[in-house]
Amino acid sequence: MDLGLKGKTAIVTGGASNIGRGISLTLGAEGANVVIADLDEKQAAKTVSDIKAAGGKAIAVKADITKLDEVEAMVKKAIDQYGRVDILVNNAGWDAFAFFVDTTPDLWDKIIKINYVGMMNCCKAVLKPMAAQKSGAIVSISSDSSRVGGPREAVYSGCKGAINSLTKTLARENGRFGIRINVVSPGATPPKPEDIGEKSMHFGVAGPADSEEGMKALLRLYPLGRVGTPKDIGNAVAFLASDAASFITGQILSVSGGYSVVG
Numbered sequence: 001m002d003l004g005l006k007g008k009t010a011i012v013t014g015g016a017s018n019i020g021r022g023i024s025l026t027l028g029a030e031g032a033n034v035v036i037a038d039l040d041e042k043q044a045a046k047t048v049s050d051i052k053a054a055g056g057k058a059i060a061v062k063a064d065i066t067k068l069d070e071v072e073a074m075v076k077k078a079i080d081q082y083g084r085v086d087i088l089v090n091n092a093g094w095d096a097f098a099f100f101v102d103t104t105p106d107l108w109d110k111i112i113k114i115n116y117v118g119m120m121n122c123c124k125a126v127l128k129p130m131a132a133q134k135s136g137a138i139v140s141i142s143s144d145s146s147r148v149g150g151p152r153e154a155v156y157s158g159c160k161g162a163i164n165s166l167t168k169t170l171a172r173e174n175g176r177f178g179i180r181i182n183v184v185s186p187g188a189t190p191p192k193p194e195d196i197g198e199k200s201m202h203f204g205v206a207g208p209a210d211s212e213e214g215m216k217a218l219l220r221l222y223p224l225g226r227v228g229t230p231k232d233i234g235n236a237v238a239f240l241a242s243d244a245a246s247f248i249t250g251q252i253l254s255v256s257g258g259y260s261v262v263g
């Protein structure tokens with residue numbers, strides 16, 4: 001299927017590492033002009049160069065999504081470079097695993113700012129230009145922890161639930177402007193070490209997928225018998241961002257091999 005993304009401009013927050021990198025590479029391969037908005041300039045440059053090496057177009061713009069002024073400046077740079085913004089992918093996120101009773105208000109604040117306020121900042125910055133052009137697609141990356149809970153991810157999963165809910169309201173408010181707003185909700189999508197930079201939440205952190213025993217336990221939760229890849233998420237984002245999904249808005253699509261089939 002030709003998704004018709006050629007020449008469309010797509011901002012991908014956190015587009016340098018792991019899932020964001022997979023989304024950026026997929027959109028780049030589909031012919032979109034990719035704007036990687038990330039804190040990690042070194043890893044963003046690597047992803048930009050890989051998109052270009054495959055024949056695509058991309059730039060990196062350093063921006064902290066928790067700061068509205070930096071987000072607005074990043075959107076302006078995207079429009080200066082490519083003329084318009086057609087797609088926003090709210091992918092940047094962060095967590096540190098801990099049981100809720102052991103967490104502190106400072107940690108809650110950091111998690112809420114990156115995962116939820118960051119997404120709101122980016123939506124606010126693109127909705128007006130998208131409304132003016134009477135078209136646009138926003139896809140936000142949530143998590144299946146928002147649907148079925150995620151032990152040691154309490155505040156993070158709350159933020160992801162907030163992303164799901166905000167998406168539904170924004171979809172209702174902005175459909176009249178031709179803007180569609182959806183969510184892709186991954187399950188475990190562990191990174192390859194070469195696909196992450198130093199600002200990735202996985203950098204230097206051993207996850208369950210890193211040991212044979214941990215992976216075995218993880219796979220029992222996945223009816224399709226494997227964990228996710230950044231390409232799995234990139235494919236779903238590309239579909240929802242494209243005109244092939246022109247009658248889909250306000251939806252949460254789990255891309256997680258059946259992990260949350262009961263949620």
Ligand SMILES: NC(=O)c1ccc[n+]([C@@H]2O[C@H](COP(=O)([O-])OP(=O)(O)OC[C@H]3O[C@@H](n4cnc5c(N)ncnc54)[C@H](O)[C@@H]3O)[C@@H](O)[C@H]2O)c1
Pocket residue numbers: 013014015016017018019020037038039040043063064065066090091092093094114118141142143144185186187188189190191196197199200201202
């Ligand atoms: N990896 C998983 O298993 C998994 C599962 C479910 C949901 N998710 C979600 O998918 C998204 C991507 O996850 P990932 O595993 O690729 O994460 P990651 O930590 O590997 O990559 C996140 C990227 O965001 C950037 N970033 C962090 N804070 C930023 C900020 N304030 N401003 C701009 N950029 C910032 C980082 O530099 C990095 O490049 C996140 O929203 C995450 O919550 C991941």
